[in-house]
Amino acid sequence: THCISSAASDVYKRQDADLGDEEQDAELLAHDPRDWKSADLYAVMGISHLRHKATEDQIRRAHRKQVLKHHPDKKAGSGGLDQDGFFKIIQKAYECLLDPTKRLQYDSVDENANVEPPALKSNYDFFEAWGPVIASEARFSKKQPVPLLGDINTPKQEVESFYAFWYRIDSWRTFEFLDEDVPDDSSNRDHKRYIERKNVAARKKRKTEDNARLLALVDRVKAEDPRIKLFKEADKKEKERK
Numbered sequence: 001t002h003c004i005s006s007a008a009s010d011v012y013k014r015q016d017a018d019l020g021d022e023e024q025d026a027e028l029l030a031h032d033p034r035d036w037k038s039a040d041l042y043a044v045m046g047i048s049h050l051r052h053k054a055t056e057d058q059i060r061r062a063h064r065k066q067v068l069k070h071h072p073d074k075k076a077g078s079g080g081l082d083q084d085g086f087f088k089i090i091q092k093a094y095e096c097l098l099d100p101t102k103r104l105q106y107d108s109v110d111e112n113a114n115v116e117p118p119a120l121k122s123n124y125d126f127f128e129a130w131g132p133v134i135a136s137e138a139r140f141s142k143k144q145p146v147p148l149l150g151d152i153n154t155p156k157q158e159v160e161s162f163y164a165f166w167y168r169i170d171s172w173r174t175f176e177f178l179d180e181d182v183p184d185d186s187s188n189r190d191h192k193r194y195i196e197r198k199n200v201a202a203r204k205k206r207k208t209e210d211n212a213r214l215l216a217l218v219d220r221v222k223a224e225d226p227r228i229k230l231f232k233e234a235d236k237k238e239k240e241r242k
Helices: 002-015 033-038 056-070 072-077 084-098 100-108 126-140 156-166 189-224 226-241
Strands: none
Touching: 033 084, 056 072, 056 084, 084 100, 126 189, 156 189, 156 226
């Protein structure tokens, strides 16, 4: 048993050997720490290839690497000046991604994790183009596992179940992360309440827009689905036969 666990551990170490080793580009390194929310937080941690799939342990280990690499003391020692801006963003990213609620809020608006639908009126294989899009959207479903697109041989009943699920999908996606910051000073309570009301209204609007976007996306998938056409043709032939 010890040999098996040791071997599994070695594989685990090899898989994560480069965890957090992604190089941040110059633009990200120069990002204004006051505007940390607009930075790609997974790229900040060097795990942009993992994104919402990163485990808490992977985030912790990636963070340790970033601290060793970007600590202001180390930068100052190598002659760098004013290097603590990016370090502040690292700390903010770490706090955000380790807090389950804040992480869900960030993952809700992480555009870099999205897979874009194929361009209209372009040539593409239906299943190759739409499969990854559906898999990407599936992460927002409260109910898991989510039925995926399948292929040309997926039975009619499963295809019908797929669309029944996606037309009623219950998304956990929220938009608090994009809130305007509420002033800390409580001297102007009216202004504070105004910002809070504005944020609630903006969240509701974004949620409504996102639900409409997803519904339109499923409509388009169904309209292009070659299986639907095949099922209709088969039904027509069966009626003629009868």
